Amino acid sequence: xxxxxxxxLVEGVxxxxxxxxxxxxxxxxxxxxxxxxxxxxxxxxxxxxWGNAYGLGQVLYKATTLIFTGLAVAIGxxxxxxxxxxxxxxxxxxxxxxxxGLLLPxxxxxxxxxxxxxxxxxxAGGLLGGxxxxxxxxxxxxxxxxxxxxxxxxxxxxxxxxxxxxxVPESLHTEEIRTGSIPRLTAASSYFAGSxxxxxxxxxxxxxxxxWVLLFRTRAGYELRAVGLQPEAAEYGGVKVPSVVIRTFLxxxxxxxxxxxxxxxxxxHYYEEGFASGAxxxxxxxxxxxxxxxxxxxxxxxxxxxxxxxGLAVNALVPKQMVEVLQAVVIIAVMTSIxxxxxxxxxARPVPAT
Amino acid sequence: MTTPGSQLPGSPDVAVSMQNIVKSFGAxxxxxxxxxxxxxxxxxxxxxxxxAGKSTLMRILGGLYPPNSGVVTVHGRTVTGWSTxxxxxxxxxxxHQHFMLVPTLTVxxxxxxxxxxxxxxxxxxxxxxxxxxxxLAMKTGLLVPAGRRVDELSVGEAQRxxxxxxxxRGARTLILDEPTAVLSPRxxxxxxxxxxxxxxxxxxxxxxxxxxxEVMAISDSxxxxxxxxxxxxxxxxxxxPAEIARAMVGRDVAxxxxxxxxxxxxxxxxxxxxxxxxxRSTRGTVAVDGLSLAVARGEILGIAGxxxxxxxxxxxxxxxxxxxxxxxxxxxxxSPEDISDSSVEARARAGxxxxxxxxxxxxxxxxxxxxxxxxxxxxxxxxxxxxLDRDRIADNxxxxxxxxxxxxxxxxxxxxxxxxxNQQKIVVxxxxxxxxxxxxxxxxxxxxxVGAIEFIHARLREARAxxxxxLLVSADLTEILALSDRVAVMYGGKIVSMQARAxxxxxxxxxxxxGASRVTAA
Numbered sequence: 001x002x003x004x005x006x007x008x009l010v011e012g013v014x015x016x017x018x019x020x021x022x023x024x025x026x027x028x029x030x031x032x033x034x035x036x037x038x039x040x041x042x043x044x045x046x047x048x049x050w051g052n053a054y055g056l057g058q059v060l061y062k063a064t065t066l067i068f069t070g071l072a073v074a075i076g077x078x079x080x081x082x083x084x085x086x087x088x089x090x091x092x093x094x095x096x097x098x099x100x101g102l103l104l105p106x107x108x109x110x111x112x113x114x115x116x117x118x119x120x121x122x123x124a125g126g127l128l129g130g131x132x133x134x135x136x137x138x139x140x141x142x143x144x145x146x147x148x149x150x151x152x153x154x155x156x157x158x159x160x161x162x163x164x165x166x167x168v169p170e171s172l173h174t175e176e177i178r179t180g181s182i183p184r185l186t187a188a189s190s191y192f193a194g195s196x197x198x199x200x201x202x203x204x205x206x207x208x209x210x211x212w213v214l215l216f217r218t219r220a221g222y223e224l225r226a227v228g229l230q231p232e233a234a235e236y237g238g239v240k241v242p243s244v245v246i247r248t249f250l251x252x253x254x255x256x257x258x259x260x261x262x263x264x265x266x267x268x269h270y271y272e273e274g275f276a277s278g279a280x281x282x283x284x285x286x287x288x289x290x291x292x293x294x295x296x297x298x299x300x301x302x303x304x305x306x307x308x309x310x311g312l313a314v315n316a317l318v319p320k321q322m323v324e325v326l327q328a329v330v331i332i333a334v335m336t337s338i339x340x341x342x343x344x345x346x347x348a349r350p351v352p353a354t
Numbered sequence: 355m356t357t358p359g360s361q362l363p364g365s366p367d368v369a370v371s372m373q374n375i376v377k378s379f380g381a382x383x384x385x386x387x388x389x390x391x392x393x394x395x396x397x398x399x400x401x402x403x404x405x406a407g408k409s410t411l412m413r414i415l416g417g418l419y420p421p422n423s424g425v426v427t428v429h430g431r432t433v434t435g436w437s438t439x440x441x442x443x444x445x446x447x448x449x450h451q452h453f454m455l456v457p458t459l460t461v462x463x464x465x466x467x468x469x470x471x472x473x474x475x476x477x478x479x480x481x482x483x484x485x486x487x488x489x490l491a492m493k494t495g496l497l498v499p500a501g502r503r504v505d506e507l508s509v510g511e512a513q514r515x516x517x518x519x520x521x522x523r524g525a526r527t528l529i530l531d532e533p534t535a536v537l538s539p540r541x542x543x544x545x546x547x548x549x550x551x552x553x554x555x556x557x558x559x560x561x562x563x564x565x566x567x568e569v570m571a572i573s574d575s576x577x578x579x580x581x582x583x584x585x586x587x588x589x590x591x592x593x594x595p596a597e598i599a600r601a602m603v604g605r606d607v608a609x610x611x612x613x614x615x616x617x618x619x620x621x622x623x624x625x626x627x628x629x630x631x632x633x634r635s636t637r638g639t640v641a642v643d644g645l646s647l648a649v650a651r652g653e654i655l656g657i658a659g660x661x662x663x664x665x666x667x668x669x670x671x672x673x674x675x676x677x678x679x680x681x682x683x684x685x686x687x688x689s690p691e692d693i694s695d696s697s698v699e700a701r702a703r704a705g706x707x708x709x710x711x712x713x714x715x716x717x718x719x720x721x722x723x724x725x726x727x728x729x730x731x732x733x734x735x736x737x738x739x740x741x742l743d744r745d746r747i748a749d750n751x752x753x754x755x756x757x758x759x760x761x762x763x764x765x766x767x768x769x770x771x772x773x774x775x776n777q778q779k780i781v782v783x784x785x786x787x788x789x790x791x792x793x794x795x796x797x798x799x800x801x802x803x804v805g806a807i808e809f810i811h812a813r814l815r816e817a818r819a820x821x822x823x824x825l826l827v828s829a830d831l832t833e834i835l836a837l838s839d840r841v842a843v844m845y846g847g848k849i850v851s852m853q854a855r856a857x858x859x860x861x862x863x864x865x866x867x868x869g870a871s872r873v874t875a876a
Contacts, residue, residue, distance in 0.1 A: 217741055217742055217744075218737075218740050218741055218742060219733055219734065219737040219740060219741070219742055220740065222726070222733055222742060223733070225719075225722075226719050226722070226730070229719050229720070229721050229722070230715070230716075230718075230719050230720065230721075232715045232716045233715065233716050233717065233718060233719045233730065234719070235675060235698070235716075236673070236675060236698070236708070236710055236716040236717070236730075236731065237698075237730040237731035237733065238697065238698040238699035238702055238731050238734075240697070
């Protein structure tokens, strides 16, 4: 491995690792405050997640959605854009997938139905992503404000559609889709019996690989990253910055929207009000901790999924909110340690001399 | 190494002494045993190519970095590895190359920042601040409008504010890092007057510079650095520019001579033509005001002028980075092509190359590698069905790095890590290493060392010799005069003078640059 690659790796990984250690220390203190032994709590957390088939399955299931929303946020960050609307794009994607699955006759085979549902999910998420993209590119509207507001509008609209038109009486979900279900992992190995883990995780991994290729191997990615790093230089290089902004938001929204199939096609087989339950927002944390790199995002999605599943496992000893506190500490620690740790690492390396 | 005037470090005459300073950043040694001795009350010039370690040495003196080894003494007191606060307390002040001013605050507010004068525990005393600043300005001759906002100042004024900031904090030893890079000849002369005045009051001045005429004009003694070492310590009175340049580069250098044109310009072969072009600045004011000009094949047209007279907007408009309000821009390849509304990319395809004035803002993506920067703007040609063609990108990088002697010759190195001269070579390699008919060269050698200047000038002359049209914008009159076949002076968004090289001189141009004389262009 040449030194350049090693430097990049060190700079990419060390801050996140340092942040995790800080979070562990804070976690220790919290656990001690509750009068429990940190070791016992962490053991319980691991046993309840990676230590048994059901727990692991749940971790994989939760990580799947987070990979999609993490990628959605990350591709924006790479272009210097902040997509806060992954939450509503995720919900809209799930809704579109469910509607497609409901509209298609039951006779349509899965090989056709699943791709159609996926396309619908991506189209719905992408369409919503296009709104802040166009508003920013055309009118200079700040995408953070626009996406925050879009969350309210879209979630309210979906809520209305479900409760007024599409719900099964006495529930807040639609009917089950007729076709387009994605099989559970149980279908391949009985090991995962009972958990929600399904083959959407393969789609998530393919999406991560595709985002990597897009960012680092294509002309579009070269332009996208240049816009994120130095828009003036990109413009000088003939890159049409506004169209990159729109394109990036379309892709970002489509990725978040595609995440909706994990719940709708892979788990419940219907759309349910509020199923996103913060996975879109947690995607921001996943992207930041994963340093906006697809591989980092897969790992950090697993970490956050472990924490949120582990919260249920440790509930016997400490309140499960403790794990939410830990998630927040990880995020704050990453945000703090990135500049600090990077500076420390850079201090040992050349700076331009005059 | 010669050590004239052998003062002992502890002698009361010595203001600053730095002995055997070593400073490395990772594997790169910026200083490897550098030595500096500055006497009290002198103007001491530190010269050397980019990457010679001048700025690093001064940052160590200013307390920004501790050295790995070596001894720093100031007025006989050992201060090795001190902090910036300690340096300021010891009356050592730094004026940075890039201004560190808050644009939305007034001159007085900027100067007192960190040492605000207050009324009671919380209230700022603006009146007293402005008075204190005005007094200091009067005393030093650094005239600035104390109540004006910094973003309304000219570059020259902003620099005076920087110097006043250091003096306000009590500096008696002033370090100036390339202070004249952005000044007009007249502002440079004013700066020299201020420095002479400070010197006469016993202040010590250390000046980092590339420009040998400045060294000769203002300094009393000179330290020449190369590759992180001190190679020569000279008394200005006993040396000459050729000797200094040889010490800097380590070999004989052809200094920019006033070389004339290499043949008559065929006025029929116009390559770039502007007619009545009007362009607005970002702030909405008219920056280019009905300007017309034509550049012929095989000609370098130099545009002289104090910065901020519309040169930036003019070049951006031609390059397609800024819309024109009226007028037309025509590029004449095989047939004339109106590019007034073309995209940046279309203009590049039509044969327009552009060395932008600010390589850190536009010319490079600093976090991209050398090889990725070498395709910026041409990246479409290095793509195969949407994917970057890594083999050809690497090939291109190898060729360009060799042809333009970019150092380090590692195509994967981040552009950010390179010295200014080598960063500029990336831009020049990219813009001149391809097929082009017209080259816009804006400040092509700003902040670049003597060796690289020589190299870039040679490339520009080659481009002219091979029939390219070059539009050169430079704040450096020496450069304009060394390269141009015709010289235009831009003032207030217009061309106020157009002179053939043979007629042009610093004096004849200087009068137009300051707006003192106004003759409409021929």
